[in-house]
Amino acid sequence: MIKIKFCGISHIEDAILASKLADFLGVVTDPISPRYVKPEFINIVKRFVDKPIVNVKVNGDLRVIINESDADYVQLHRVLSDNEIEETLSYSKKFIFYVPANEKFYSYFNTIIKKTNHLILVDSEKKGEKVNLEFAKKLVKEYDKVGIGGGITPDNVEEFLSLNPYWIDISSGIEKYKTKKDQEKMIKISEKVKKWTFIQ
């Protein structure tokens, strides 16, 4: 089954439901985000749920990000330098590498898959916009750990599933308002993913 990451979780009750419906829970601990929570929130969530927690970060030093919480994964939501990619090799932490969905980042994608075997997220260049699906399709065919994010909603999720990614990433499409998840939307999307797998 295509795996689901519900991202931007900032309430315990949303984390508890997400843990029943999704495979990964994303918590954004970067102060630039309206969904920002302190890294300590991750350690609290881990007491309530047994699914892997992803610490999503745009800025900051890698070592600091890795050590600031007990997250199972770190999602580096920026384009890393060659030195930073090398640095990730020295840590045992599991990473998610963000690749902006634009042809000009194709060589960056290739660098990551040559050097690491971590998860990759192909996502829109600008938060809130829909991902370039043609580019996402190309990456999914070339590497088996590619996830797609960027504008997925309960109403359009099939379009993304049809590319057969390893996983999908949803945040704003399951929100009631910024910072609060809409539990009905979470349920609807996870049911669609299950049904999709069943009919394939």
Ligand SMILES: O=C(O)c1ccccc1NCC(=O)[C@H](O)[C@H](O)COP(=O)(O)O
């Ligand atoms: O959630 C944020 O505010 C955020 C800010 C800066 C970088 C990343 C951020 N979130 C990441 C995600 O929500 C997901 O990994 C992904 O981008 C899907 O998001 P959406 O298009 O909202 O479904």
